[in-house]
């Protein structure tokens with residue numbers, strides 16, 4: 386991992402933070418002025434960004450429901466964010482009450498919120514870990530959440546990989562996760578697309594330099610590489626609005642969504 390690893394340390398209210406900006410976009414209250422200022426700049430160049438955030442959230446929960454309906458009862462949610470209802474474990478447990486969730490994030494603020502908000506919720510374990518250290522993610526998922534990788538699992542990596550720069554080895558990290566997936570497992574990814582409106586790309590990049598919110602917008606072919614060796618489930622890799630419903634309008638921030646299955 387590079388020396389300046391851009392991981393949030395404690396509570397830094399002065400730099401925009403992806404979990405809190407996303408919480409702001411979803412209408413949550415767990416954010417600071419720096420997050421709201423950054424979010425408002427994004428909304429100036431792309432007023433429909435709150436809609437994109439909700440599309441992404443719907444994609445995540447629909448993918449969880451479909452995985453649970455297919456018999457998966459273990460979920461490793463990496464970059465889980467500040468809990469917002471309905472949460473991953475609620476949707477999974479509606480289908481399969483014994484479902485368990487490792488709710489992972491590298492942000493101590495998220496970890497604190499998860500501990501406070503999810504305490505007492507059966508089957509969900511907040512974990513502090515970084516996707517750039519996949520072996521640690523796997524180890525803690527096993528040890529703390531009781532995930533058994535000899536059984537099918539769904540890795541949820543929604544709105545996270547575009548915060549991992551190429552030199553931080555996102556492809557190697559996801560390859561390591563694919564390696565341990567038992568047959569029947571799923572990989573659920575949402576990733577910001579290069580076809581996002583240029584104003585959004587420029588503003589979000591300039592405003593986030595040196596912060597954990599710095600995004601990398603990738604081409605669809607590069608996002609597909611995360612699914613190498615997996616079968617893409619219908620409807621394939623598509624912008625969130627199209628993945629959900631072809632009649633939903635496009636948004637300026639384009640996030641690509643897809644689900645792959647290990648056969």
Ligand SMILES: C[S@@+](CC[C@H](N)C(=O)[O-])C[C@H]1O[C@@H](n2cnc3c(N)ncnc32)[C@H](O)[C@@H]1O
Pocket residue numbers: 403404407441442445463464465466467489490491492495514515516517542543544545548549
């Ligand atoms: C846009 S939010 C998405 C939250 C949630 N996945 C969802 O879709 O509702 C991105 C989350 O990824 C987390 N994150 C970013 N980089 C990460 C990393 N390297 N390892 C773990 N979590 C990370 C952030 O802290 C933030 O909570």
